[in-house]
Amino acid sequence: MSCQERAIDQVVWSQFEQPDAFHWPGYMWLWLDQMSRDGIFSQLETFARIGAKSVWILPEDKAWRAYRQPTELEPAFMTEPFKALFRETLAEAERLGLRVWLNDEPGFPSGGNVGRIVKAHPELIQKRLSRQLQALKGGETAVVPSDCLAAFTGQRRLFPGESLTADSDITLELFYAQAVCSDNTPNYTDLLHPETARQFVAQCHEAWKEVAGDHFGHLVPIMFFDEPKVSNPPWTDGLAEAFEAEKGYDILERLPQLLSSDESSSQVRIDFFDWWTRRLAECFFAPIQAWCGQNRLLLTGHFGGDDYTLGNSHHGYGHILRLLRKTDIPCVDAIWHQIWPGERQECDANTKAPNHHFPKYASSVAHQTDRPYAGTESFAVYGSGLTHDDMIWITHYQFVRGINLMAMSNALSSTRDYFAGRIRPTFVPLEANPLNAYLDLYHAYTARLSYLLSRGRPDVTVALYFPIRDVWAGGETAASAAAAHDRLAEALLERQIDFDLIDDDILADPACLVHDGCLQVGPMHYNTVCLAPTRHLSPEARVRLAQLTASGGRVIWTDATGHAADLRGIRPLVEVQPKQTKLRVCRRVLDDGHLYFLCNEDLAPLDCTVTFAEKWPLYVLDAATGQAWRPAGARQANGRWTLPLQLPFAGACLVLFGAEPVPTVAEPARPGDVIRHLAGGWHIRPQQMYRVGEHNFEIEAGDEPFQPTELGDWTVQLGAPFSGDAAYKLAFFCTPDEAENAVILDLGQVNFACRVALNGLELGRRAWGPFRFPVSGVLRAGENELTVVVSNSMANQFVRAHVLDKWPENVIGPYHKIAKRFEEETVARGSGLFGPVCLIRSGRP
Known part of the structure; x- marks a missing residue:
């Protein structure tokens, strides 16, 4: 399948089992040291082996952040030796079945070619x-x-x-x-100047075309931009004249009002934001998107600070939806705990809002512009304590909100010396973290999820108005509008009501049609529009909403808490008993059925019954294995299905209703009563120790004998700095009745991944919970020997070993201390096998 084709409206079973390479997670691969053919080929083989089937190459030029995050890239970017090496890289990637994404320039933020444009054209400085x-x-x-x-x-x-x-x-x-010339962005360009895009394309995009143009559209499908921005509030040559021509007044007369937060001057700020964000979209992004289209490339990328509503006025993008419409794969950025298991924080003028609905920015634009994919760059500075449980929770959070393409950070070409702590987690090289041995499980799961959630079309009939003009107004108007908007978004999701975002641009667009009680935006049809209190809805938007009401559609205004009685009149995607405010749902329409994705966003397990208004046969799809089954507990009556649903922390369920039969396997055994607790008699030994060495990561095999242990945090015996793999061993006796009836081994809490063998036979690996393994036919009457090899994270080494403390911040870089703070949280969770470990009989449906 070409990655540029519109996704087909059905599930092809062979492609679910083994998706196209485009669906597998791609890696930001930082080239930051001496590059060699052997080193590159070795890492490419690693990517292929673990199922990271796209590599997003970011050569970090020596000129980029030279005084606060130095790199040693050789050969230098776009020199003849670099071009020759890159061509060899492309050939090897193609041999291995990988895709290669290009970063638009050798650093970030995009748009300046690490200062070279301004050096050649000083008038283009930001x-x-x-x-x-x-x-x-x-x-x-x-x-x-x-x-x-x-x-x-x-x-x-x-x-x-x-x-x-x-x-x-x-x-x-x-x-x-x-x-503007800061340490972060020295000699950065004026993105509002039309010449900047021309110079940027000439210096960077055309250079990439010379090296890789023959592969554009297949081996090389994507051009990625990273956090381009203006310095807010921006200025550019000719701004006053262009502004007056469009808005009808002299902005120079109103400059004090631009920096005010008084409501009486809000229209000036709204006009100014509107002018420069439109200029940014048309003068910088539009020509780059056009160039990519002419060269068979998909343009994607993200903006800094896109994770909260007020970011639109605080950061240098101004209008996230307007700019994402100038991309082919709209994308968001989740790089340092913007998404994290736990409660959503309230958003005010000074506080960001972790667990905000911001993935909806990208997915809404993708839906409305008929783009099959919406992407995320995730994990870059979450730290080496990021577990696969955490990764799954963060992935589900984004995918249930419409994201379906994963780009992961980071893979490093070198981890010598200070590069070992430069930016974490480091997924490649594998020796940078014990948990990297389980990445193939995450990659396969995410690839199948990406495939399924790009089939068909999103089934979204509710639109949520995005109060961008109130955000631009600033002051208390912006804070209250953003808070009310965020609460309304949460209120809809808590009711299992999916939504897309719309704004004044959409409502004023002549292509936005109203008919038969629906607002049509591209291929999307919304019969309901919800709005939180807003002061600055444009006149054109008010007219369009009035037309929707007159046509029989619904326009629902809520109060500042995000609640309104009319919300209860919106039909949710599913009915849930008992009520579950942490269950999230999305649905996709296929040619011959519907696909549902349900996620538990609570910290605790979820137990409920879900009712679907569906008539076709019901199948549960397992993205971890690529298999499907007919759940014995599902019941059909009166054109509806009910399904008992038990989801652990970070758990999810894919449910397919289809007219066409699906290849199935027997439903996995469901846990029932505990037959026996395996509590005492455990022994432990360190099997493999991972270290942050003096000059690079090191792995050392353990040679200590097994010693008795209790289940729980292993640091008492293995030491606080221990990162690596430890083997637990237990000999236990089973009665014939126990051996016959036990079908599941449940390890309980495992921090943080494990592989298991029983009586010399491998039962499998698990990187996230529940840590359950089938034991039928392996467990025997009499003596049994159980081995559980547990892997923790590299956080213990980074927090406790202090090897990297010798490097000053302007060498190791600014991300080290951020990641270390997150790693301390992981260390506090403890490491090892916590249990309770149980043998369990099969439960009833």
């Missing part, structure tokens, strides 16, 4: 609007500098070169277009 205050005492005279845009004292505007003698003590406000 500018921002800045304000300086100058105090004048009575009788003092000041002359407005010639490079000043405008100056103000009270309501009076002064022009460059104009003088003022103060009658009394006053403060003069002076506004400048200030060039």
Whole structure:
């Protein structure tokens, strides 16, 4: 299947079992040291072996962050030796069945070619609007500098070169277009200047085309951008004239109002944001998207700070939906606990909102523009204590909100010296973390999930208005509108009501149609639009919503808490008993049925009965194995199905209703009563120790004998810095009745992954819970020997060993201390086999 084709509207079973390479997680692969053919080929083989079937290559040029995050990339970016090596990389990737994504430039943020554009064209340096205050005492005279845009004292505007003698003590406000040159982004470009996109394409995209153009569209399907931005509030050459031509007034007269938060001046800020975000979309992103389309590439990427509603005014993208519409695969960024198991935090003017609904930004745009994929870059600075349970929870959180393509960070070309702590988790090389030995399980699971959730079309009939104009207004208006919007989003999800986001751009677009009680946006039809309290809904949007109401659709206004009686009138995707506010659901429409994805976002297990308004046969699909079965507990009556659902922490269920028969296997045994607890008599020994060495990661085989142990945190015996694999062994006796009736071995709590053998036979590996293994036919009457090899994370080494403390922050980089803080949380959870370990008989449906 070509990755550029529209996803087909049915499930092809062979493709579910073994999806196309495009669906498998791709890795940000940082080239940051001396690169060699042998080293590259070795890592490519690792990617292929563990099922990381796309590599997103980011060469980190020496010119990028040279004074705070140095790299040693050789050969240098786009030199002839680099081009030759890259061509060999492409050939080997193709041989191994991998895809290669390109990063648009050798660093980030995208758009400046790590300062080279500004060095060649100094006039393209980024500018921002800045304000300086100058105090004048009575009788003092000041002359407005010639490079000043405008100056103000009270309501009076002064022009460059104009003088003022103060009658009394006053403060003069002076506004400048200030060039921006920070340590993070030295010599970064003005993305609002039309010439910037032309230079960027010429220097970077055309250079990639020379190296890899013959492979565009198949081996090389994607061009990735990373966090391009303006310096907010931005300025650019000719802004005042262009603004006046579009908005009808001189923005220079209103500069003090731009930096105010007073509601009376909100329209000026709304107009200014509207102007520059539209300019950014049309002058920078549109030509790049056009170039990619002409060259058979899909444009994707994400923006910094996209994880909370007020980020639209706080960060340098301004209007997330408007910009994502200029991409082919809309994408979000979840790199440092923006998504994390636990409660959503309230959003106010000063606080971000972890577990915000921001994946909906990308999926809504994908749905409305008929794009089959919405992506995420995930995990980059979550730290080496990130477990597979955590990864699954974070993945489900995004995929149930419409994401279906995973890009993972990080793979490093080198982990010598300070590179070992540069950015974590480090998934490749594998020796950087004991948990990396289980990545193939995560990759296969996520690939099948990606495949299924890109089949057919999203079944979403509710739209949630995105209050972008209120966010632009600033001050208390923005804070209250964002908070109410976020609460409404949560209220819908808690009721198992899926939604897409719409904004004033959509409602004012002539292509947005109203007919038969529905708002049609591209292929999507919404019969209900929900709005939280908003002050600045555009006139065009009000007209369109009135048309929807007149046509028989519903427009629901909620209060500031996000609740309204009318929400109860919206039909949820499923009915749930008892009520489960942490169960999330999405549904996709296929040619011959429906596919449901249900996720538990609670920290505790979930137990309920789910009712589906479906008539076709019901199948449960298992993305971990690529298998399906008919659940014995499901019941059909009166055109509806009921399904008992038990989901553990981070658990999910895929349910397919289809007219066509599906290949099935016997339903796995469900746990019933405990036959026996295996509590005492355990022994432990360190099997493999992972270390942060003086110059690189090290692995050492353990040679200590088994010693008696209790189940629980192993640090008492193995030491607080221990990261690695430890083997538990237990000899136990079973009666004939126990051996005959026990069907499941349940290990209880495992921190954090394990592989199990019983009587010399491998039972399998588990990287996330529940840690249950089938034992029928393996357990025997009499003596049995159980071996459980548990792997913890590398967090213990990074937190306890202190090897990297010798490197200053401007060498090791800024992410080390962030990751270490997260790693301390993992260490506090403990390591090892906690149990309770039980033999369990089969339960009833």
